[in-house]
Amino acid sequence: MKKISVILASLLLFSGFLFSQTQLSYRFSNPHVISGTPDVFQFDVDVKADVAGTFQRDLQIYLDYNSFAFGSDIVANGKVSVSTLALMSDHYQVVNLTDNTISKIAVITEAIEELNQSGSSNYFNEVPSTYIGTLRFQVEIADVNEVTGITFDEELMNGGQYLQSVLSTDPIAYVSPNIYENTLSDLSFIGQDIQLSEGWAGISSYMLPFDAEIENIFDPIVNELVILQNFSGTYLPSMGVNTLVNWDNSTGYVVKVDNDCQLKILGSNYEGNAVSLSSGWNLLPILSACDLNTADLFNAVLPSVIIIQEVAGTGIYWPSMGINSLTLLNPGKAYFVKMSASETIAFPVCD
Numbered sequence: 001m002k003k004i005s006v007i008l009a010s011l012l013l014f015s016g017f018l019f020s021q022t023q024l025s026y027r028f029s030n031p032h033v034i035s036g037t038p039d040v041f042q043f044d045v046d047v048k049a050d051v052a053g054t055f056q057r058d059l060q061i062y063l064d065y066n067s068f069a070f071g072s073d074i075v076a077n078g079k080v081s082v083s084t085l086a087l088m089s090d091h092y093q094v095v096n097l098t099d100n101t102i103s104k105i106a107v108i109t110e111a112i113e114e115l116n117q118s119g120s121s122n123y124f125n126e127v128p129s130t131y132i133g134t135l136r137f138q139v140e141i142a143d144v145n146e147v148t149g150i151t152f153d154e155e156l157m158n159g160g161q162y163l164q165s166v167l168s169t170d171p172i173a174y175v176s177p178n179i180y181e182n183t184l185s186d187l188s189f190i191g192q193d194i195q196l197s198e199g200w201a202g203i204s205s206y207m208l209p210f211d212a213e214i215e216n217i218f219d220p221i222v223n224e225l226v227i228l229q230n231f232s233g234t235y236l237p238s239m240g241v242n243t244l245v246n247w248d249n250s251t252g253y254v255v256k257v258d259n260d261c262q263l264k265i266l267g268s269n270y271e272g273n274a275v276s277l278s279s280g281w282n283l284l285p286i287l288s289a290c291d292l293n294t295a296d297l298f299n300a301v302l303p304s305v306i307i308i309q310e311v312a313g314t315g316i317y318w319p320s321m322g323i324n325s326l327t328l329l330n331p332g333k334a335y336f337v338k339m340s341a342s343e344t345i346a347f348p349v350c351d
Contacts, residue, residue, distance in 0.1 A: 023050045024161050024174050026152055027131060027181035030216040031266050033189050039141045041070075041148065043184060044085060046131040049174075055124035056087060057114050057171050060160035061107040061135060062100060066149025069189075071142040072102035079140040082107055085133030087125055094135075104153060107135060111164065114171070119164035127163070141189060150184035184210070191266040192289075194332040196221075196257050202311030202334030203228075203263075204252040204285030206347075208270040212246040221263055226256040230283050250275055252283035252334020254311055272349040277301075282337045284308070284329075290350035291328045295319075301343040308337050 027046050034040040045061060065074070074080045076099055084092065088109060096108040113123040158178055162171040192207045209217055214235050218225050228235040230253045233243035249270050273287050286292065294317045298305050308317040308326060311334060315326030329335060 021051075022054050022163065022174055023179060024048070024127070025050070025131075025179035025181055026157075028150070028184045029131070029133075029211045029213070030136075030219065031148075031184060031187060031210055032220050033141070033144075033191065033264055033266065034138070034220070035262075039144060039189070040138050041141050041189065042136065042138045043150070044133050045135045045137070047087065047127060047134050048131045049127040049129055052126065052129040054127050054163040054174075055111075055119035055121075055166070056092070056127050057111050057119075057124070057162040057164040058160075059109045059134065059162075060157060061109075062104060062153035062156040063107075063137075064104050064149065064151045064153050065139070066146055066185075067103040069141065069143055069146035069148055070139050073099045074139060075099045075105055079142075080105065081138045083136045083138075084109075085136055087127065087132045087134045089125075091124055100153075100156075103149075106156075109135075114164060115169055117164075118168055119166040124164050144189045146189070148184045148187045148189070150187075152180045152183070154178070154180055187266060189266070191264045192332065194263045194265065196224075196255065196261050196263060198257060198260055200254065200256050200312040202252055202283070202336075203255045203332065204283075204287075204334040205247075205249065205265045206269065206271045206285075206287045206289055206331055207265045207267045208249055209247050209265050209267040214242060214244045214247055217247055217265065218263070221257065221261045224257040224259045224261040226258055228253055228255045230254065231281075249273070249285060249287065252285040252311075254283070254334070272347055274344050274346045276342065276344050277337060277339050278342050279339055282339065283311075284335045284337045284345070286329055286331045286333060286335075287347040288350050289331050291330055292348070294326050294329050295324065297329065297345065297347075301339075301345065304339050304341040304343045306338040306340055308335055311336060 025048050029044045029046050031043040082097055092109055092111055095110050098106050100106045111124055117123040159176040161174040165172050192205050222237050230251050235242045235244045271288055317324050317326045
């Protein structure tokens, strides 16, 4: 009996040691500005484990923010709300949302059965080795001309994350420190607003999205979106089809929506970059924030230009035939371009 007890004790020790070697990574994703009075900034916090197989118990999220952008004491002043995402879709609750300082908030979550049950899929959710959403934040914006200033408070978060033992109701700490993949600190609320009318259109952006995932970019208008496609793939949300995966600033897209809507892309300015066009048909993005003269933009490669035309319109630039009813190229749109040879188009930075 003594030998068995020693073996069990060793197993418990080994189990705690094994699981305690698991490390969590955090990231921000899916940032959007929701228009209203006032405007609201929405973003998600995602998490993953370096090794799958652990059951989440308690997570503690501490976030710093720019009080000039959102105001101070945003919890006490009713300016922030938190909702649960996939990892916490069941078995969990937010037990505390509070102001930590005038420019910091704390969110504490726990498993409902953590004091009564050992780790199992009946009472806990497994933290996967790929990112999964945990919490969604919505914060009222006080000044849209500020940057968010939102970052993970690493010092407070490190050491505050726990998994549930599969052998008892004991918590086991994840490895400290955590890994923090990104920050929202310098993200502007301004972004690029793209107006879409019902029907077909060409679309592109001079903003490099903070979150490049197609499904996240189009999430605010997914109910209006019918299809998004280019020469590389298709996103058809109603059918669960997404072969595009990530947004590519070096190409344009063809989009169809069933109602007028506005898409805002948040990220960093990508103006002034060049685009490579291949022989044959291309979808040209506009990597400038202002209208561009079509003939001037293509002047340096004019011998290779066969035709440029609107995706869903009648405008055409056909230099060999002396036709130019497409005098300007507009930011936010994309255009079909047919070339006789490969060329590079350099976009200017607007004043």
